[in-house]
Amino acid sequence: MTSSTPHLATEIEAATGINPATCYQCGKCSAGCPMASESDLRPHQVMRRVTYGTREQALQDETIWLCLTCETCSARCPNACDPARIIDAVREIAIESGQANLPRNIGAFHKAFLEQIRTNGRLHEMGLVMDYKLKTGDLMKDVTNAPAMFTRGKLNLRADKIDGINEVRRIFEQCGVTP
Amino acid sequence: MRGDPVTTVAEDVTVPAAAADAAGAKAGRGIAYYPGCSLHGTSPEFDESLRAVVEALGIPVAEIPDWNCCGASSGHTTDHLLGVALPARNLALAEAQGFDRVLAPCAACYNRLSAASLAVATEDGLAERMPEILGRPFNNTVSVFNAVQLLHEYGPLIEERVAASLAEPNPLHGVKLAAYYGCLLVRPPELAGGDDPEQPMMMDDVINACGADDVEWNMKVECCGGAFSISRTSSVVRLGRSIIEDARRNGAEAIVVACPLCHSNLDLRQKAMTERGERPLPILFITQVVGLALGLPAESLGLNRHFVATDQFIEDLVTRAAARVKEEQRLQAEAEAKAAARAARRAEAEKAKAAAPAGGEAAPAAPSDAAPDAGGDA
Numbered sequence: 001m002t003s004s005t006p007h008l009a010t011e012i013e014a015a016t017g018i019n020p021a022t023c024y025q026c027g028k029c030s031a032g033c034p035m036a037s038e039s040d041l042r043p044h045q046v047m048r049r050v051t052y053g054t055r056e057q058a059l060q061d062e063t064i065w066l067c068l069t070c071e072t073c074s075a076r077c078p079n080a081c082d083p084a085r086i087i088d089a090v091r092e093i094a095i096e097s098g099q100a101n102l103p104r105n106i107g108a109f110h111k112a113f114l115e116q117i118r119t120n121g122r123l124h125e126m127g128l129v130m131d132y133k134l135k136t137g138d139l140m141k142d143v144t145n146a147p148a149m150f151t152r153g154k155l156n157l158r159a160d161k162i163d164g165i166n167e168v169r170r171i172f173e174q175c176g177v178t179p
Numbered sequence: 180m181r182g183d184p185v186t187t188v189a190e191d192v193t194v195p196a197a198a199a200d201a202a203g204a205k206a207g208r209g210i211a212y213y214p215g216c217s218l219h220g221t222s223p224e225f226d227e228s229l230r231a232v233v234e235a236l237g238i239p240v241a242e243i244p245d246w247n248c249c250g251a252s253s254g255h256t257t258d259h260l261l262g263v264a265l266p267a268r269n270l271a272l273a274e275a276q277g278f279d280r281v282l283a284p285c286a287a288c289y290n291r292l293s294a295a296s297l298a299v300a301t302e303d304g305l306a307e308r309m310p311e312i313l314g315r316p317f318n319n320t321v322s323v324f325n326a327v328q329l330l331h332e333y334g335p336l337i338e339e340r341v342a343a344s345l346a347e348p349n350p351l352h353g354v355k356l357a358a359y360y361g362c363l364l365v366r367p368p369e370l371a372g373g374d375d376p377e378q379p380m381m382m383d384d385v386i387n388a389c390g391a392d393d394v395e396w397n398m399k400v401e402c403c404g405g406a407f408s409i410s411r412t413s414s415v416v417r418l419g420r421s422i423i424e425d426a427r428r429n430g431a432e433a434i435v436v437a438c439p440l441c442h443s444n445l446d447l448r449q450k451a452m453t454e455r456g457e458r459p460l461p462i463l464f465i466t467q468v469v470g471l472a473l474g475l476p477a478e479s480l481g482l483n484r485h486f487v488a489t490d491q492f493i494e495d496l497v498t499r500a501a502a503r504v505k506e507e508q509r510l511q512a513e514a515e516a517k518a519a520a521r522a523a524r525r526a527e528a529e530k531a532k533a534a535a536p537a538g539g540e541a542a543p544a545a546p547s548d549a550a551p552d553a554g555g556d557a
Binding site for chain 1: 216217219220221222223245246247248250251252253254255256257258259260261264265268311312313314315361362365366367368376377400401402404405406407409410411412414418447483484485486
């Protein structure tokens with residue numbers, strides 16, 4: 001970390017108004033976390049790492065990408081530390097600084113999802129799945145479900161494009177997001 | 180309003196007095212409807228059943244023209260501002276149309292729309308920046324609510340309609356339904372709409388208003404795996420299995436949801452969750468449950484679109500309801516016959532008493548002894 005780079009916790013506090021050091025490690029968040037059993041770090045450990053770990057360690061951690069944003073941790077935190085919001089902020093900083101180490105599938109999904117919105121203004125599931133398959137190379141994923149979804153009227157072949165698509169593109173530009 | 184004729188198809192703008200009362204002054208100029216992508220795509224049955232139910236209850240709703248996707252988890256996971264601005268455009272559109280309430284039935288859309296409204300109201304400088312980001316005026320004046328809150332608000336009217344004599348008996352009477360809220364209807368707690376975020380009851384209340392029985396169980400607010408449906412299916416199967424097993428253990432005959440993501444995770448992926456030959460558990464939208472209780476046809480509620488087939492389940496409910504009504508009628512006929520027999524004996528006794536000479540000693544004793552016995556055997 002160079003002197004010009006602020007400490008991660010300071011940066012997080014600037015973005016969210018929450019100082020992650022106020023977490024006193026009671027572990028209530030981790031007790032309720034649905035992904036705790038699949039993650040290397042549980043929520044209270046993420047809180048500790050963003051405060052005391054190195055910047056690289058925290059930003060390159062894969063665990064933050066396994067967060068489902070179910071917000072059970074934040075709802076139960078007795079000290080209003082809002083781990084879900086902190087994790088969201090760390091993900092944002094990780095993407096901006098190019099250090100994000102997100103599992104390929106999850107990254108591909110978010111990217112494909114946002115591309116759909118930027119292109120049509122609405123989500124076109126068929127387009128999303130095709131794009132996701134191309135990005136991950138997992139071409140056979142869920143292929144067997146497609147015909148049944150189609151006959152149940154759950155898959156539209158054509159995308160639903162909105163008239164105000166330029167307004168949506170403007171929002172993406174204004175927020176500095178290019179999927 | 181008990182005397183009002185029960186209409187199933189309401190005119191576009193007429194609101195039954197009870198409905199208007201229920202909505203109160205909050206209704207303002209009607210309700211703007213934000214279906215969101217799922218209700219137009221993978222969960223058309225949520226849209227169909229919602230429209231059928233609001234029509235039957237006479238609640239005026241109008242779709243927001245040219246709405247855009249709320250960004251879902253991909254939006255705010257990528258960029259906080261994007262996660263606020265995408266839903267805010269829809270609120271701005273509803274505001275421009277003069278609405279003061281937006282109905283977002285999809286739990287994820289509801290969550291994103293109300294989180295955006297909350298962020299603009301509370302975060303420094305966001306309100307000022309919004310018009311520039313959106314390229315249109317935005318004063319953050321509309322409130323957002325979901326399908327559970329809407330149906331809860333109309334709970335008394337639903338109860339009244341269900342209790343009113345229908346052509347067919349209510350198929351949901353006494354059926355055990357587990358209300359599954361998941362994450363987005365109750366978290367963060369500020370968005371729970373006054374419900375308890377750990378032990379919510381609004382959907383349970385609606386289930387009871389329909390004549391069904393809510394189930395007490397443990398997984399009401401656990402996460403189903405949400406957005407990992409495609410990108411990390413193994414997690415969804417693990418989480419969904421524990422939800423379905425707990426509902427079954429507590430006697431649920433079906434799980435009721437108000438989120439298209441919860442629905443597709445528990446319905447489409449249920450096959451992978453149950454491998455021990457248990458009977459699959461139907462997953463119903465709360466709007467479908469209300470529709471069934473109101474006597475709307477199953478096709479109009481999109482019940483044929485589910486992966487866990489519902490036809491046998493509904494057929495069983497209808498058979499049970501018919502048997503229940505038949506049994507009730509039998510018991511009533513039996514009670515009436517007993518009452519009639521008692522009345523006849525009483526009349527006979529009185530007749531005998533009147534016929535007996537005044538001051539006679541044996542006559543009055545006999546009928547008063549015989550009456551209770553005879554009544555029991557009739």
